[in-house]
Amino acid sequence: MVMRGMLRGLGSGKPASARAHAGAASGRGADLGQRRALLEAVEDEGLGWFWASNVRNELTYLSASAVQRFAPGAALFGEPLSRLFETVGEVREQPQRPLSFLLGARSRVVEHIVRLEMPEGPQWWSLTGRPAFDEWGDFIGYRGIARDISAEYARQCDSSRLAEYDSLTGLANRHRMGTRLTAILTAFRLARRSCALLLLDLDRFKHVNDTLGHPAGDDLLKQVAQRLGRIIPEQAEIGRLGGDEFKIIIPDMDDRGKLGELAHRIIQMVSQPYSIEGSRAIIGTSVGIAVAPYDGIEPDELVKAADLALYAAKGSGRAQYRFYSNDLKDSAQERRAIEEDLRDALPRGELQLHYQPVVRSKSHRLTGFEALMRWNHPERGPINPAQFIPVAEESNLICALGEWALRQACEDAAAWPGDLLVSVNVSAPQFSAAGFVASVGKALAASGLAPGRLELEITESVFLGDGNMAARTFARLKRLGVRLALDDFGTGYSSLGYLRDAPFDKIKIDQGFVRGSTEEGQSNAAIITAIVGLAEALRMETTAEGVEAMDELALVAARGATNVQGFVFSRAISQADVLAKIASGDLYYEPSGPERHRADRRSLYRTVGVIHEDYRYDAMLRNLSRTGARIDGLIDVPVGTELVLDLGEGQLVVAIVRRSQDATQGLEFETPLISDGADGLCTRHRISPYALASAGMPLRALPRGEYPFLQDLIEPRDPSQPGRPRFMQLDLSATSSRAT
CATH class of the missing domain: 3.30.70.270 (Reverse transcriptase/Diguanylate cyclase domain)
Incomplete structure (x- = not known):
């Protein structure tokens, strides 16, 4: 067998080993050709492209089918890869390092998503590559592949967008x-x-x-x-x-x-x-x-x-x-308690109507009263309507309360002289109720009150429902003979169409336009003038609400308001007081109030911190306004003294003592307070919990109350001197005024 193989090799003219080498070379050539054909097919079909860069990470090669995607004549070769390919910042909610960073660090590039601007619009490619080195180990550039993943990327974006x-x-x-x-x-x-x-x-x-x-x-x-x-x-x-x-x-x-x-x-x-x-x-x-x-x-x-x-x-x-x-945590609990008690307030007879006088702006003669609901809780005492009326609206109790108020107001007004009106507020749910007009007719019939003496005050919110239904209700009310007033005009969803379509007899000017109308730079006076002019053109009366100061009264009268209502004449009074006023025969009210409007002051009785220099005192906050406050508790503080009030919850207010008598100081704030969105006031800025943490307090949300160590955050006047009191302080826990 060996001899036979040798003879065959000799017969071929080549040694066996030579023939073996030749066969291997021939196979390698075929493999290279086949590989080249496969790579060209991959490139031509767009299944993947090849790219290469030089030592400066500039593009030196890109498959021809990929080059054709760029604009004709576009500069590609010799351009930095990071300029041609823009890294997509985030993929699958994970950030990508910039391509320039990866290339500069000579890191492997693995399925790096990049964005390219093409003539037909942006495309997204996936780049994979690795650094290449010559036989001496020197870096010569990158070699890699690229794929067009635009369709896949768009699907991923859509999927991600649907999820987010x-x-x-x-x-x-x-x-x-x-x-x-x-x-x-x-x-x-x-x-x-x-x-x-x-x-x-x-x-x-x-x-x-x-x-x-x-x-x-x-x-x-x-x-x-x-x-x-x-x-x-x-x-x-x-x-x-x-x-x-x-x-x-x-x-x-x-x-x-x-x-x-x-x-x-x-x-x-x-x-x-x-x-x-x-x-x-x-x-x-x-x-x-x-x-x-x-x-x-x-x-x-x-x-x-x-x-x-x-x-x-x-x-x-x-x-x-x-x-x-x-305090909102407590307010939420209190609100729930109010709702529970309000359900029983009407049957228990805890609700009453009080009446605020409405007078002529020029003569100050009484023209009627507005009925206002009051609730005297057997345990809590009087509850502000601003607290329980919104609760009634949300808990669907407002219709029952409104119907009761309507009947009671008609019954009370029947005992007044024949020319005095009674105004009753009507909520939007009550107005929209199916039997509302019938309930008005029943209240008039049961009391014997003339329809023309009943004035229904309706806000613009009644127009938010079915407009045709509202128009039919207005028409039926006018057939009854009652008067209609548009309440809070200009504060909500004002439209002249309301005045054109609804048969109102009066427009009420909201107190928000009256307050501050005499202050310089305010536009409220012009708004009042415009509302009065509009009402006169439509042959309607006007009533200015919330007038409290003499300068406000003079302004609304000068601007032509028909009627005035507010504390400058009287607060709301009981039916007994109304009957006593009528019995006296004096149907005129003398105005009484401050000469000028001043910022609302809220009466408060709570302890606050007062910091002077580097010492802290306790004082009683008596009232508070946007621009100042009154405090009790410090003895003989000189006028002009600078104090810092700690109002709690990180609220510090720099103030100057403008008035001082015995243990009472009137303060003016360096920066006015702002509204908290409701009836309260707050500071624009607060002490950060980060600063409090620096002073020794755990990092957490601001807790309730004052912080005794806040004076540590205020630089002492003389760091070498320890903090010591400059004023005497009353013992706020005692009923006497003894000093400590």
Whole structure:
């Protein structure tokens, strides 16, 4: 066998080993050709392209089929790869390092997603490559492959967008907003930065859905999203949580003055009329505001704070905003208790009507009274209507209370002289109720009151429902002979169409236009003039509400208001006092009040901290306004002394003593306070929890109350001298005024 093989090899003319080498070479040549053909097919079919770069990471080779995708004559070869290919910043929620960084570090490039601008539009490629080295180990550039993943990338983007964005409005969804808030608060905690959170939901959205249908409701939500997008700051992100709930995250924002202004603009913008499928819809919104780290450090904590603020805003009558404060937890519990007790208040006879006089602006002669509801709780005492009326509206008790008030007012007014009117407020739900007109007729019949002496005060919110139904109700009321007044004109959804279509006899000028109308730079006086002129042109009377000061009375009278109502003449009085006034035969009221309007002062009785230089005292806060306060507790503080009031929850106010007598000081604030969105006042800025942590307090949201060590944050006048008191302080816990 061996001999036979050798003979065969000799017969071929070549040694066996030579023939073996030749066969191997022939096979390698065939393999190279086949490989080249395969690579060319891959390139031609666009399944993948090859690329290479030089030592300067400039493109030196790119498959011909890939080159054809660029604009004819485009400069490619010799151009830096990082200039040709733009790194996509984030893939599958994970950030990508820039391509220039990877190439500069001579790292492997693995499925790196890049964006290219092509004549037909942007494309996305996936680059994979590795650094190449010569036989001496010197870097000579990159060698790699590229794939067109535009279609795949678009599908991924769509899938990611569906997972993170609301398909109806295009806004971020609940999941994305939660993830974003968590990421922001985590990063900002390390950097000691702030972040504001606004929660809002739409008022009367359900009514639009019920009357116009769900497609109309969807269209409305889209329009709301567009309006919000136009008004929020550039750095903010807005999301729809579902239904009619929205969330806004605003990084690096803690100025409550600016946040209040933004919330007010949001309320005004959302409240403008909408055109939906040929119909006109009007809704509103309420806004709750919380700010990290002051109101919460963790996401759940901040969301809960904003939610409590939103609940409080809705409870204040809707179309309002509210900042979070620690007492809102107690307010929510108190609100629930009020609702429970209010259900039994009417059958128990705890509700009463008091009557505020309405007088002629020129003669001061009495023309009638407005009926105002009062609740004297057997345990809590008098409860402010601003507290229980919104509760009644939300708990569907308002119709029963309104019907009772209507009957009682007619019965009481029947005992007055025949020319005095009685005005009764009618809520939108009561107005829309099926038996409302019949209940008015029954109240008139049962009391014997002449229909022309009953004036129904109706707000513009009654027009938000079925316009045809409202028109029919107005027509039926006028057939009864009652008078109609448009209440709070100019504060809500004002439209001249209301005045054209509804047969009003009077327009009431809201107290918001009266307050401050005499202050320099205010436009309220011009607004009052415009409303009066409009009413006169339509042959209607006007009543200016909330007049408290003599200069306000002079202004509204000079501007032509027909009637005046407010504390400058009288507060609301009982039926017994009304009958006594009538019995006296004196149907005139003499005005009595301060000569000039001044900022509202709220009577308060609570302990606050007072810091002078580097010593802290306790004082009793008696009243508070935007521009000043009155405190008791420090003896003989000189006029001109600078103090710092600690109002609690990190609120410090620099003040100057303007009046001082014995233990009482009148203070003027260096920076005015702002509205908290309801009836309270707050500071624009607060001491940051980060600063408090530096002073020894654990890092957490601002707790309730004052902080005795805040004076440590104020630089002492003489660091070498320990803090010592400059004034004597009363013992606030004692009933006597002995000094300590």
